Amino acid sequence: MSARPAAEAGPPAGTVDADRSDPAYRDWLKEAVRRVQADANRSADTHLLRFPLPERWGVDLYLKDESTHPTGSLKHRLARSLFLYGLCNGWIRPGRPVVEASSGSTAVSEAYFAQLIGVPFIAVMPRGTSPEKCRLIEFHGGRCHFVDDPRTMYEESAALAAASGGHYMDQFTYAERATDWRGNNNIAESVYQQMRRERHPEPAWIVATAGTGGTSATIARYVRYMQYDTRVCVADPENSCFFDGWANHDPGAVSDRGSRIEGIGRPRMEPSFVPHAIDRMMKVPDAASVAAVRALEGVLGRRAGGSTGTGLWSALKIVAEMAAEGRPGSVVTLLCDPGDRYLDKYYSDAWLARQGLDITPYAEVIAAFLATGRWPRAGL
The missing domain is CATH 3.40.50.1100 (Rossmann fold)
Structure with missing residues (x-):
């Protein structure tokens, strides 16, 4: 199933490419690189949102809001x-x-x-x-x-x-490999810079989700490079092989169907997924992902995509574990994209019914946790 880039060595066989040292090509290349770098220079950093939790729990939860990028x-x-x-x-x-x-x-x-x-x-x-x-x-x-x-x-x-x-x-x-994991304002460096004045500036956990695996690899490598004690958890949806491949040390793990949570979950272990850099994984039911993004809307007034819900469900479970053990600290997860792209899916009860997804028990767990600080159902 793996296919290498068809054109990375040049044009298709049978064609002649004479522009590799052509000044016109080099001028085009310099201008193209300038335009892409200028886009980065124009972009302010994305917000780090605080998810409100009672101070007495001793645990703070944040969402890195990546939906504010120019392409959302x-x-x-x-x-x-x-x-x-x-x-x-x-x-x-x-x-x-x-x-x-x-x-x-x-x-x-x-x-x-x-x-x-x-x-x-x-x-x-x-x-x-x-x-x-x-x-x-x-x-x-x-x-x-x-x-x-x-x-x-x-x-x-x-x-x-x-x-x-x-x-x-x-x-x-x-x-x-395309992202500089040592810094250069990557997402991990940005999180740590924004956390500097918080009461727990070094996160105990950062929770990511995996589509390519590139984000979790960047975060995990940066944590090790900077010698932080932060642990990295990857939340995986249904119909994805990443959790099984990680848990069973199986690089050949596959799934026989596609993920319902757009943007994350894959049918094969992707080359950019780096399992040995990850400290923990959670398998998250799709109904839990949807319940979590709907709860997020109720708490912050923000709609987000399903992948945000997958990460948020896992982050809330980690917060509950820390609170139950009396371990103060902070947890960071990602708000990956806006919910207005999914109004006909994760915010549609008709779509949930067609998919056979019942979010009620998961919504009840989240509501009970936010009210009491305890995760009420061990099986969820």
Whole structure:
């Protein structure tokens, strides 16, 4: 199932490429890199929101709000890094399309950067991707190419890149290496800078979710590089193989269906997922993810996507464990993207009914925890 980028070594066989030392190409490349770097220079840091909990618990919870990026999600950071990586490697060429396998948010962000530097963009995605994400991809000048089986996205993307002479970006391979995990204002460095004046400035736990695995790898590597005592937990949704692969030390773990939580969960162990850097994983029921984002709206007045709920459910469980053991500290998780992209899914009772998801018991657990500080059901 693994497919390498079809165009990273140059154009398809049978074509002649004479522009590698062409001054016109180098001028285009310098301008493209300047535009991508200028986007970063214009961007302020994203907010670190405090999730209100009683002071007496001794535990503080924060959400890093990545929905405020220009393209509205955590994937804006990744897309910027991937474009710089592809440009500086000579893989992205003027006039040739960039192709990506994506369930939505990465494609929205990559469409933005493709338009910024003036190259075509094609997103290969499952047919059930939210219409709002498709609209945003097209708004930024991209084109959507749908597949019925999410497991075929890799091969389809590589084939499209080969046929067009373009570049298959392959976020699932390059996410963990395109981002500078030592710093350079990556998401981990940003969190620690923003936590400096909090009562527990070094988080006991940072909770992430995994689509490519690049974010959790960046955070975990930065923690070790800076010699912090923070632990990293990855929350995994249903229909994803990451938890099983991590728990069983099985790099060949697979899932026979796609994740219902868009943006996270994969049917195979992706190359950018670095299991040995992670301290803990939790398997989160999809109904719990939805209950958590609806609870978030009630507490902060903010709607978020399902992946935020997956991480928030795990973060709340960790807070409950710390409070029960009398361990003061802080926990940080991510607000990955806005909920208005999913009004027809996670905020639709009709969609929940069609999926056979009952969020009631999970909503009751969250409500009881916020009222009492105790996690009332050991099995949830």
